[in-house]
Amino acid sequence: xxxxxxxxxxxxxxxxxxxxxxIPSRVQAPRLAAARALVAxxxxxxxxxxxxxxxxxxxxxxxxxxxxxxxVAAQKTFAGVPKSLPxxxxxxxxxxxxxxxxxxxxxxxxxxxxxxPLGPLAMQWQALEGVVRAQAARGDVAGALRTIASVGAGNxxxxxxxxxxxxxxxxxTGDLAGAVTTVRSVQSPDTxxxxxxxxxxxxxxxGDVAGALxxxxxxxxAHRVFLSSMLAAYQAKAGDVAGALWTAExxxxxxxxxxYGLRGAAVLGVASVQAARGDLTGARATAQxxxxxxxREQVAVPIARAQAKTDVAAALGLARAVSDPSVRAWALQAAxxxxxxxxxxxxxxxxxxxxxxxxxxSAVLVGVARVQAEQGDGAGAWVTLGSVxxxxxxxxAQQAIALTLARAGDPARLIETAxxxxxxxxxxxxxxxxxxxxxxxxxxxxxxxxxxxxxPEEWSP
Numbered sequence: 001x002x003x004x005x006x007x008x009x010x011x012x013x014x015x016x017x018x019x020x021x022x023i024p025s026r027v028q029a030p031r032l033a034a035a036r037a038l039v040a041x042x043x044x045x046x047x048x049x050x051x052x053x054x055x056x057x058x059x060x061x062x063x064x065x066x067x068x069x070x071x072v073a074a075q076k077t078f079a080g081v082p083k084s085l086p087x088x089x090x091x092x093x094x095x096x097x098x099x100x101x102x103x104x105x106x107x108x109x110x111x112x113x114x115x116x117p118l119g120p121l122a123m124q125w126q127a128l129e130g131v132v133r134a135q136a137a138r139g140d141v142a143g144a145l146r147t148i149a150s151v152g153a154g155n156x157x158x159x160x161x162x163x164x165x166x167x168x169x170x171x172x173t174g175d176l177a178g179a180v181t182t183v184r185s186v187q188s189p190d191t192x193x194x195x196x197x198x199x200x201x202x203x204x205x206x207g208d209v210a211g212a213l214x215x216x217x218x219x220x221x222a223h224r225v226f227l228s229s230m231l232a233a234y235q236a237k238a239g240d241v242a243g244a245l246w247t248a249e250x251x252x253x254x255x256x257x258x259x260y261g262l263r264g265a266a267v268l269g270v271a272s273v274q275a276a277r278g279d280l281t282g283a284r285a286t287a288q289x290x291x292x293x294x295x296r297e298q299v300a301v302p303i304a305r306a307q308a309k310t311d312v313a314a315a316l317g318l319a320r321a322v323s324d325p326s327v328r329a330w331a332l333q334a335a336x337x338x339x340x341x342x343x344x345x346x347x348x349x350x351x352x353x354x355x356x357x358x359x360x361x362s363a364v365l366v367g368v369a370r371v372q373a374e375q376g377d378g379a380g381a382w383v384t385l386g387s388v389x390x391x392x393x394x395x396x397a398q399q400a401i402a403l404t405l406a407r408a409g410d411p412a413r414l415i416e417t418a419x420x421x422x423x424x425x426x427x428x429x430x431x432x433x434x435x436x437x438x439x440x441x442x443x444x445x446x447x448x449x450x451x452x453x454x455x456p457e458e459w460s461p
Contacts, residue, residue: 021439023104023137024069026173030409035438036068037411041418042431043073048424052082057428059094064432066094066101067439074098092118100130104138108147121151125158129165136169141178144169145185160186167198172441176202197223204234213247225251229266236273241282244270245289264295275302297327304331308338316351329363336364340371345380362388366397370404378405378413403445406438414438 024032042061049055058081065074078094085091095114102111111131115124128151135144144166152159163186170179183198196219203212212234216227228251235244248266271286280303287299300322308315312335319331332355340348348368355361365388372381381401388394395417402413411434418430437445 021067021436021444022441023134024439025104025138027439031407031438032068034406034409034411034414035064035435036070038406038415038418038431038435038438039064039068039070041415042428042435045424045427045431046077049428052084054423054425055080055082056085056087056090057425057432059090060429060432062094063097064435066097067436069101069105071098071101071105074101096124096127096130099127100134103131103134106138106140108135108143112147112151125161128158128162132162133165133169136166137173139173141166141170141182145182171202176205193219193221193223197227200227201230204231209234209238209240225262229262229269232266233269233273236270241270241274241286244273245286249289261292261295264290264292268295268298271299272302275299275306278306280306294324294327297322297324298330300327300331301334305334305338308335309342312339312343312351325357325359329360332360333363333367337367337371340368345372345375345377349384358390359393362390362393362397366393366400369397369401373401373404376408378410381405382413403434403437406434411438 027035039061042064046058046061049057058077062074062077062081065071065077074094075098078098081091081094095118099111099114102108102114108131111134112121115121115127115131118124118127121128128147132144132147135141135147145163148159148162148166152162163182167179167182170176170182180199180202196215200212200215200219203209203215209231212231216224216231219227228247232244232248235241235247245267248263248270251263251266253261253263267286267290271283271290274280274286275283283299283303283306287296290296290299300318304315304319307318315335315338316332319328319335322328322331336348336351336355339351345368348371352361352364352368355364365384369381369384372378372384378401382398385394385398385401388397398413399417402417405411406414414434415431418434419427421427421430
């Protein structure tokens with residue numbers, strides 16, 4: 001998927017580029033302290049790195065140090081990275097991250113000086129995106145635009161890329177109007193569709209669905225396809241199900257604009273909104289309009305979640321009747337999580353004991369553990385996960401729950417899971433990655449469509 005298509009969802013998609021993750025000044029103190037504790041653990045293990053190959057893990061440590069705002073430590077660690085390592089690109093990315101951290105701390109001249117040894121700045125567009133994104137995230141949009149003017153002079157393509165990065169950062173911090181203003185400042189016929197697409201998304205998110213649809217009608221090509229899929233959900237949330245279905249079913253299947261599966265996904269999104277609003281009959285009817293059987297069956301998940309609010313037994317019956325094992329597991333998990341929140345974890349655990357077969361039972365237990373973690377019972381969540389039969393599922397779920405606890409300020413379990421690695425280098429890498437995950441925004445950590453073992457909550461655009 002090209003960058004021009006990604007810009008169609010400018011204000012929705014999280015940044016996954018250099019400098020991704022929230023800047024330290026925007027992270028709550030307990031979460032930042034947890035990330036720094038993970039970095040401190042990695043620093044301890046780094047002392048046991050012996051060979052050049054093992055010392056390659058210093059790059060991971062330097063990235064994590066930069067992510068938590070310790071630029072001096074990151075530079076010192078980076079100086080110890082062997083020059084003989086063959087994968088030069090990974091080493092270069094550390095420089096990018098240090099520059100982004102300097103910009104996040106307010107020292108943009110130092111950030112540009114850090115990048116200078118890599119070659120002409122105009123050739124370092126990905127690193128520069130990290131710098132201007134960090135400037136914008138800390139509220140210095142004017143400074144970010146000045147940086148763009150200084151490095152992008154005479155290079156309209158670079159100027160446009162960096163300006164969109166600033167707008168993305170503004171959107172991620174909630175400044176939708178500012179993001180649109182920034183995007184509109186790009187003076188290039190080649191970006192007109194990008195500008196209109198971002199305006200349409202901002203209109204929809206602010207509640208002006210009619211305006212968003214009107215803007216979308218002025219756009220053609222891939223931008224229009226991706227916008228329509230998203231706007232259908234907003235129409236449904238606004239109560240216009242008929243209009244939402246018309247928008248969704250106008251999406252072409254396949255073709256040169258990459259519409260494969262988007263029409264079905266858009267219709268499923270409408271059905272999910274209907275279920276969340278309590279219209280289970282309407283959700284079932286809408287799902288029948290999806291031509292692909294496996295996608296059509298996925299409507300059981302939001303229906304089971306909604307039905308469990310009033311009739312857990314019926315929701316479980318619906319979920320058990322699903323033929324696809326993965327969707328069945330997801331639907332059962334959704335229903336039991338509702339039960340855990342409403343009737344209590346002990347009741348939900350008794351229900352879990354009645355679930356037969358894998359991956360369904362493991363999915364349900366993981367869902368209960370997730371509720372326990374959300375309610376602050378980390379110890380109970382860990383005990384529940386101990387009953388998950390599949391060792392691989394248990395390990396991945398423990399990692400997810402440990403991350404949840406760490407992001408709430410308690411990194412102990414995340415440190416424990418990282419320390420299961422057999423050698424110092426792999427422990428440094430695991431601890432550094434964990435620290436970076438703690439620093440990421442919730443949106444960055446979300447996987448498209450969710451996971452059957454950590455089913456997303458009630459769907460919303």
